[in-house]
Amino acid sequence: MTLFPFSRRPYAFRAAPCDHGPALACQCGSTYPVIFTTGHENGLPTGAMSAQASVPAISRRHFLGAATGSAALAGLAGLFAPHAAMADTAPSGVVEKPDLNIGFVPISCSAPLIMATAKGFFQSEGLNVQLRKTAGWALIRDKLLDGSLDASHLLSPMPLALSLGLGGNAAQPIRVATMQNINGQAITLALKHWHKRDPRDWKGMTFAIPFQFSMHNLLLRNYLALHGLDPDKDVSLRVTAPPDMVANLKAGNIDGFLGPEPFNQRAVYEEAGFLHVLSADLWDGHPCCAFGTTASFAEKYPNTYRALQRAMIRAAYFMQEPSNRLEAAHIMAQAAYLNQPEIVIEQSLTGHYADGLGVVRDNPRRSGFSPYPYPSMAVWILSQFSRWGYLKENIPLQETAQRIFMIDEVRKQAAALALPAPEDGQNNWPVLTVMGQRFDAFHPPSYSKG
């Protein structure tokens, strides 16, 4: 098992001669030179960062192997004393509210939240987190807004919809603290449709989605529209809780669903359906679930908010490491978390899976995890809100996106943890490729419906 403090330590970004004790001293100033100061958002050391991020993981491991015992020991010290390790770069003040209730919906997207709890990432930030398993997205929304949840697992369109007051709620500013996962969804069809692999044949079918403001809804609508179907007229979309999706698929009440894992794989396992297409093959790297809280919570408890971010960033990096996926599946299968057969979770996390039509397939990109909320993705979501009539007014897309998907905050905390930056060249507005189509957040296409 690879743990980040071991392998990433040599690439720590240090501001000044560090003051976190002799055990770590050898790694900071002496072996590796000071790279840049904390204010990296001004874009100075971009080249240095991406060059480092592109160092293949294997060479880091080689480095570790060659490292002396004392270096390994130092890494170990960093694992158990993350506060000390980040003291020099992060303004880690006292956590104002250590006891937190955090909501989650028992799906694989919540893996970082579960790992942050089970692997002690919250604890090492001085947070005492109670995870609250919650029955659905509407309830998550209500409990977050009424304050019985301090922060929560959210579908990534939810913070945007809630902040804009869509869907009949009063506008309530929500912030994405970190993203949780990318990819990891699928379109599952009932077995009886095994020959109908062309979406053009899907007219009149009924599909289930977990929530109106979900990536699932937006992806499915986009996919259908791409194949010439009007998602509002040619098919019926039904908001359904994931376990009901599997049961309804089995009973023949729905023809398919675009749902979260592990329920796609569960439908295969129950011999109710097959995996038509993975969301990774529709839009590789699409956001799915976020982790967020109300803006008022973030402003009232800034240190707590940052501590939450750091724990969740570590958890996302932990989950992204393929060698950790089996352990994660084992933990997530427990009754307190997903309460699902381990083999089902394992398939959706590792991407080594049965497709439901008798073939074992491999796609290591089936599930991914990344803490970075790119505002360009938020612009895509907002443009879909307008496209499907959820958002009636014209709003400044980029500004709204930036206000809710605050990626620089996440970059700063990831740097404080000395985690390698993503290979995006510090670009917060990458051009997206959604189902083969280019999406530039500064020039969103104008959709003509139907």
Next chain:
Amino acid sequence: MLSQENRLSFFLSFASLLGVLLIWQFSTLPQASRSPYGIPDGNAEYQRLMGRSAVASTVRSDFPTPGAFVRNAIEVLHAPFHNNGPNDRGIGWQLGASLLRVMIGYGLATLVAVPLGFVFGLQPVIQKALNPFVQILRPISPLAWMPIALYTIRDAELCAIFVIFICSLWPILLNTAFGVASIRREWLNVIRTLEVRWPQRIFFVLLPAAAPTILTGMRIGLGVAWLAIVAAEMLVGSSGIGYFVWNQWNNLSLSNVILAVLLIGLAGMALDAALAFVQRSVRYAE
């Protein structure tokens, strides 16, 4: 010695149970895979990923057999009070949490409904004035209150209790009013003639006289409360037997759902039996 009739009814009861079990057993016998294109025989890795050993040629049925159900029930009931944090508690805890909620909500409803019922029963004018509202509110399904409650009370726990309160209120209120109103005129005239004071009138005459009817209302109210709590907990749950049902359904674990359903039935029966006992003790012959 059992009477002829009792023996017959016992026999019929036993036979119907056996019949249900037999139908259950036969309708859940393992079947071959339902899908001809589902599981290739030769592919061991595929079999493993589908949760089947390569040797087994039959698959488990969706619905548990009675035997599988009993094995699972023994396992679950073996540690009814295990506690691995708020998301994984034993079924005993869950049942206890539901009972506690019902007791609080139902207790509050009784405290409100019985005095109000007395007012209704003794003052026909007030009853006439408020009756339209009662009649409108009474048939509302407890779950229809849920969104309103969630939005206004803003606390899931209190919401569940409110739902219990609001749905057990009406039967108790109406039965109390009816019971008080139908106390024999002679008794009321006697206490009026004797100038008995109000506390004595209530506790020594009116309450005992109306008690059987009030308890009928309380029995109905408790039944409704127990019906509502399971549904409410499935919606807002973080604990309780309704949450247990939802959590097991999330895992599509029908065995556990059936077990929970049986326990809900048994607990409801026990609650009703307790009130029936109280009712017998306040019964009187005129």
